[in-house]
Amino acid sequence: MSMLCVGSVALDSVETPFGSAERVLGGSAVFFTSAATLLAPVSVVGVVGDDYPLDALDFLANRGADLSGIEKREGKSFFWAGRYHADMGGRDTLATELGVFADFQPKIPEALRKSRHVFLGNIAPSLQHDVLDQVESPEVVACDTMNYWIEGSRDSLVSLLDRVDILMINDEEARQLADECNLVKASKWIRDRGPDIVVVKKGEHGAILFADDWLFFVPGFPLEEVFDPTGAGDCFAGGFMGHVEQTGSLDPDDLRRAMVYGSIMGSFAVERFSVDRFIDLTPDAIEARMAQFHEMTAFQSHAQVEARV
Amino acid sequence: MSMLCVGSVALDSVETPFGSAERVLGGSAVFFTSAATLLAPVSVVGVVGDDYPLDALDFLANRGADLSGIEKREGKSFFWAGRYHADMGGRDTLATELGVFADFQPKIPEALRKSRHVFLGNIAPSLQHDVLDQVESPEVVACDTMNYWIEGSRDSLVSLLDRVDILMINDEEARQLADECNLVKASKWIRDRGPDIVVVKKGEHGAILFADDWLFFVPGFPLEEVFDPTGAGDCFAGGFMGHVEQTGSLDPDDLRRAMVYGSIMGSFAVERFSVDRFIDLTPDAIEARMAQFHEMTAFQSHAQVEARV
Secondary structure, three states, X not given: OOEEEEOOOEXXXXXXXXXXXXXXXXXXXXXXXXXXXXXXXEEEEEEEOOOOOHHHHHHHHOOOOEEEEEEEOOOOOEEEEEEEOOOOOOEEEEEEEOHHHHHOOOOOOHHHOOOOEXXXXXXXXXXXXXXXXXXXXXXXXXXXXXXXXXXXXXXXXXXXXXXXXXXXXXXXXHHXXXXXXXXXXXXXXXXXXXXXXXXXXXXXXXXXXXOXXXXXXXXXXXXXXXXXXXXXXXXHHHHHHHHHHHHXXXXXXXXXXXXXXXXXXXXXXXXXXXXXXXXXXXXXXXXXXXXXXXXXXXXOOHHHHHHHO | OXXXXXXXXXXXXXXXXXXXXXXXXXXXXXXXXXXXXXXXXXXXXXXXXXXXXXXXXXHHHOOOOEEEEEEEXXXXXXXXXXXXXXXXXXXXXXXXXXXXXXXXXXXXOHHHOOOOEEEEOOOOHHHHHHHHHHOOOOOEEEEEOOHHHHHHOHHHHHHHHOOOOEEXXXXXXXXXXXXXXXXXXXXXXXXXXXXXXXXXXXXXXXXXXXXXXXXXXXXXXXXXXXXXOOOHHHHHHHHHHHHHHHHOOOOHHHHHHHHHHHHHHHHXXXXXXXXXXXXXXXXXXXXXXXXXXXXXXXOOXXXXXXXXX
């Protein structure tokens, strides 16, 4: 059995201070799957237009992704264009053309309805509800969202929380959703509405996992060049959920490692345009970066040093 | 021998969403020493006016601080007043009255001129130079600064870097000083000009230590209430340098722990107004928080798990 991922399969045009890329692979499901399949198999449900270069996704199929749930329809694929500011601190959206995505009605193939692990990419909460209506008692449902849905589909999103085990959300979005500027309190507000676990993503500052009586902090990997931040959050989710699918465990020690895989994949994502960094990424490179994360966060407490002496 | 700290000894009036405090203990040297003396002795050099309640510093003297280097002069003490925004995301300065601090000429008492460890609080770079001119071959010089000096006394500050071992600086100030928005590159720019170690403080997001061929990341401690952020950076420096003074070591493992002590002291600082949290703070409370930092950052890498199986 593989993990089910439902999200956008898109084309992106991106300009950064380092260059530009035209109509390259993008969308939450594509970024997520590019990262997650390095750890565990993924089945994707999405929709593309007849302009989509599905062959370009062969590298995912070769790594065990089941792409048969990507429906091809007459019309244009979801297209997004953006330009990042000189300091990479923000971006301007130049175009958002929904195309066939405007009428997306996720249909979960029979074989995927028993998926144990489900990732709901950043799509309308009503569609995220639709997906869950079609899946039989999944063990873990993780979900992403964005400010657009928090503002425009608040009730649907809040009712969805009760069906979600892990909400993955940006810090600003967590504050907006809970109407609370303190992240500890905002995460409690969210957890009170359903999710046992809230993962707050803070971009270059890393991410925090909030659970019932513990939390875990993973830094962002300090890079000299952030080439293209597009999709980093989806790749974080892919690393995190890839580890969940691989281990089948939500034990704290496994969730800690899931957080680190998330930050690792997010850090690789921004090193190139699109999903380019994932095409040839090796397990050795991933484990080497995990060792770097360990080195940059591990310390012995005073009590541990005393005990050793 | 104790550590030498030169900085401001001030009175602060602070308004936060949680309340207000009038003319309470403040200044970089006071915050630094409140944190550092929980780990090691400190000798303070500074200046106050005849309005300063020096008795209120007795708790520092009782913990081994030597305050005889605080000169009392006719006139008003350095006074700062500020109001924090409702979301604690920023603050407005309501008043800055230098008083006797305007003519501060640090005179290092004979007994302190052989100090091994020196902390230069956030004062004019020319005064920081003056201090170093009076200290005989210190082993470790750490230094703080701020945007005001980066803009107004750039040359003096850059020439100071060559005399400094550890620069402690905010992320925005590091970017401004190096004119480089990437922190990895900015820290290299700074290290190329003298300091072996650059500690970049990122407020609630924690801090990063950049050294020659390694780095270390400590998160901020997630608090439900940030009561008053004033002085948190100085208390971070106090925790960091207190550990350096205590151990006499710049070994990476000790510097990692110094970073954690820094973040611990910064997290205590914001829990109350002024230095109030440090007055009764116990070693047990500090070590308990260190255990919490360990719990929220420690993970076993994939390779470690494999090796164990």
